[in-house]
Amino acid sequence: MxxxxxxxxxxxxxxxxxxxxxxxxxxxxxxxxxxxxxxxxxxxxxxxxxxxxxxxxxxxxxxxxxxxxxxxxxxxxxxxxxxxxxxxxxxxxxxxxxxxxxxxxxxxxxxxxxxxxxxxxxxxxxxxxxxxxxxxxxxxxxxxxxxxxxxxxxxxxxxxxxxxxxxxxxxxQDREIFSIDKKVKHIDQQEITIDKVVSTPISTTIYFHAEESVVNDALHFKIQSKSGQSWAFATPYPLNKEGTRWGSRVDALYLTEKNYTLIPINKEGSKIGAAIKIKKDE
Missing domain, CATH: 2.60.40.1630 (bacillus anthracis domain)
Structure with a gap:
C-alpha cells in the first residue's frame, strides 16, 4: 500500500x-x-x-x-x-x-x-x-x-x-442533462425520486431525493450504454443536512450518446428496481 x-x-x-x-x-x-x-x-x-x-x-x-x-x-x-x-x-x-x-x-x-x-x-x-x-x-x-x-x-x-x-x-456549453423525474424503491422500501443525470467531460452525477431522510445506505446505481458498457455509481453523498437530497458521482465519465439505461442496484451490485431508459435533453 x-x-x-x-x-x-x-x-x-x-x-x-x-x-x-x-x-x-x-x-x-x-x-x-x-x-x-x-x-x-x-x-x-x-x-x-x-x-x-x-x-x-x-x-x-x-x-x-x-x-x-x-x-x-x-x-x-x-x-x-x-x-x-x-x-x-x-x-x-x-x-x-x-x-x-x-x-x-x-x-x-x-x-x-x-x-x-x-x-x-x-x-x-x-x-x-x-x-x-x-x-x-x-x-x-x-x-x-x-x-x-x-x-x-x-x-x-x-x-x-x-x-x-x-x-x-x-x-x-458541453454539459449534457438527462431529465428523469422517476420514482424507485429504496432498499428499505422508501420511495426515492431520481431527478436527473448531469454529465460533463469531467464527471457524471446522478441527483435524487426522498421525502424523508434516507436512513440506510443511499441508493446505488449503474448506467449502461446501448453497447452494454456500464459504470457503477457507488459513492452517494448528501446534499443537505436532513439527508433527503443526494448526489452520486463518477469522475472522468462523459456521457455523449443520446440514450442510456439507469439501473438501481444495491451495494453488492444486484439489481433492486426496474431499469429506467434515460434520454439526453434536446
Missing amino acids: SNDMIRVVDLDKENRRSKKWLIVVILLLMIASGSTLYLWWDQDVNFEAYKTDVGKTASNSLGRLTLNEVIIDDNQILLNATFEPGKEFKPDHQVFFFPQILVNGQDYMVRNGGQSIAKSANVYTIYNSIKMDDFPADEQLELVIRYKDWNVETPIEKPWEFQVDASQEQLQ
Whole structure:
C-alpha cells in the first residue's frame, strides 16, 4: 500500500460558517499507489477549457502554499496546490487540507475531499475535490479560496487565501442533462425520486431525493450504454443536512450518446428496481 491517502469530510451546511465546521463523517482511505484523485488529474484528457491557471503563492509562519490550478465542474471545484512547510514547522504525519471556497460571495459546499502526496521532505502536492449544491449559473465566477482547516493540531492563525476569477462558460456549453423525474424503491422500501443525470467531460452525477431522510445506505446505481458498457455509481453523498437530497458521482465519465439505461442496484451490485431508459435533453 502507498502512503498516498484521500480524506473526505461531509459538511453541515447550516453551521459550516462558524469557526469550526461540524464534521459529520471522516473517511480515511488507504489506496494503491497512484490513487484516484491523482490519476484523475494526471490522465490524458484535455481539461484546458475548464481550467484556470493560477500560480499564486501565499505565505505565513507555517509555510508557503501555491495554488496552481482550479477546475470548474458541475457542482464541483477541483484544486491543485503545492505546500512547502516552514523550517520551524515539522508535521509528524501527512498533511491534509480542507479549504473553504466562496463562489460569488456564497458558500455552496457540501463535501470536502483531499489528497496529499509527499514529493519530498519539504514539498507536498495537495489535491482537493469540493462538491457543492445549487451552484450558481453565472458564466463568470469570483472565487475566494481559503486554506484554513487541516488535520494538524497546530491552528492556522493566518489562512492561505487566494482570489481567483474563473469561467464556466465552456462547461455549460458541453454539459449534457438527462431529465428523469422517476420514482424507485429504496432498499428499505422508501420511495426515492431520481431527478436527473448531469454529465460533463469531467464527471457524471446522478441527483435524487426522498421525502424523508434516507436512513440506510443511499441508493446505488449503474448506467449502461446501448453497447452494454456500464459504470457503477457507488459513492452517494448528501446534499443537505436532513439527508433527503443526494448526489452520486463518477469522475472522468462523459456521457455523449443520446440514450442510456439507469439501473438501481444495491451495494453488492444486484439489481433492486426496474431499469429506467434515460434520454439526453434536446
